[in-house]
Amino acid sequence: SDSPVLNGRCGYVAIVGRPNVGKSTLLNHLLGQKISITSRKPQTTRNAVVGIKTEGDVQIIFVDTPGLHLGQQKAINRYMNRAASTAMKDVDVVVFVVDRFIWNEEDDAVAQRLSQVKSPIILAVNKVDQIEDKDSLLPHLQALSEKLNVAEIVPISALRNANLERLEALIVERLPEGVHMYPEDQITDRSSRFMAAEIVREKITRQLGDELPYEMAVEIEEFKQEGSLLNISALILVEKPGQKKILIGDKGERIKLIGTQARLDMEKLFEMKIMLKLWVKIKSGWSDDERALRSLGYND
Template sequence: MSSIDDIPALSGELIIPQAPPGFKSGFIGIIGRPNVGKSTLMNQLVGQKIAITSPVAQTTRNRLQGILTTPEAQLIFVDTPGIHKPHHQLGEVLVQNARIAIDSVDVLLFVVDGAVEAGGGDRYIVELLSKTETPIILGLNKIDQQPSDSQLIDSTYAEIAELHQWQMVKFSALTGEGVEPLQQILTEHLEPGPYYYPPDLVTDQPERFIMGELIREQILLLTREEVPHSVAITIDQVEEAPTITRVFATIHVERSSQKGILIGKNGTMLKAIGSAAREQIQKLIAGKVYLELFVKVQPKWRQSRLRLSELGYRVEE
């Protein structure tokens, strides 16, 4: 499905080598319900944090590509938003992008929560996947959280896999158990192909995008249900100096009450968010960071296609 024409334009500093004989490559879509551990799995596979994780469902918004290069293959993982019933324009854009990913990759990894039995949300995705010709692997995540007798849980997924002739594999994205065999199975499903990216690259996303995601992750972690998904981040300015990188970012919310929660009493919450995000950004760029955050109210931005586009959320082509 992929071709040499799909190779992205990269700066002259990044060299894409010639692939050795027998080398495999391809795009792998990670599909599943919200909060089944797709982003955690991608981070585990590529070996470092590129996708944000949160106990809050529907964390992933953009189709984030993580890249794993081994001596045998280059696996490009597309982490999609959790497929769910949308309740606003943002939700519709996210679900539409996830559906587009189903037919635009070489292999699909359908990730489910292996700690609970298959439910209606899983079967909804099964129905979507049954209409594609893309090879599918059913991945049971969270085996570290399974009860001692997991036979009943496993059987509900084994029944789905058998009906559709999908290969099933169990793993824990959190602990890494079973991830190596999963990686091997995914590699086996790829066709011979070129390097699409330089071997040492782990994501195709620019640093500014990752910075914004790291700030949003801390908001989700620190405010939980108080400011769930009514938040978007724009990186307004990045100033690089020899000893420090200065980052100026704006947090967009829908209501004045959410702005109050994010700032907190005497600015304590915003300070906590900034401090935690700064630590994560310092790991990303491997250097000292000064981070300044601003909060701006954008009423009903999730309902407006124009606002969504301005904030970087648009339907994939």
């Protein structure tokens, strides 16, 4: 129903951290639904992605962010860092995600920015499923709590759903009282076109080598329902002819596989039969061109 819930709780929660610590995986597993694309490559997430969870009188509006990263100067990288920094402000709770014992200068950079944030910070130490010596965890958590000024520290495994209920309870008790911002069945504020483009980008990111993902963008050209069929046409922009060749693959096999995988995910998300067409186009320089970025939807 669309009627606002009175005397409930509702608030914004930013999920922040350096690239690849598992922020998007955490969002998807907290929601129990895939909203944000994930891969083992850094900088898979480019925009802040909103995931909404409503249970009874509690509504949590999660904002998944691109990982704050250092050392890259292209416009697309600056855009991602801005999106991450903006999301830290004006939220009710920040979840700072780190990866087990691995702490580097990018974690330091995140901690540095968070030192200016007024909202309570919950440190989520992720991927504990990968820790062999479980006894080493406690002293590590202790050391982190001495080093950082955070309200809580929780060890979790986003991938294995371990301790996520505890994390959620710690979040909920810090949310302000207020009416819900979204209807209870809404799971994101992003458009279906955006979600479709992200799904294509995920499949490409997972299929291809390490260099290409940063130099590839997806634009939805057609998104039209005809009867029981949803027609989607997506344009994949790359920077160089060699990248187009890699993406298409031998006899078009790679692009076909990407198309099949993307279509299956879209059918799950949109609960409809999908006809998906993919095109690849070379547009050199787009990732360092502010205007091209805006036209691709990287607005801030």
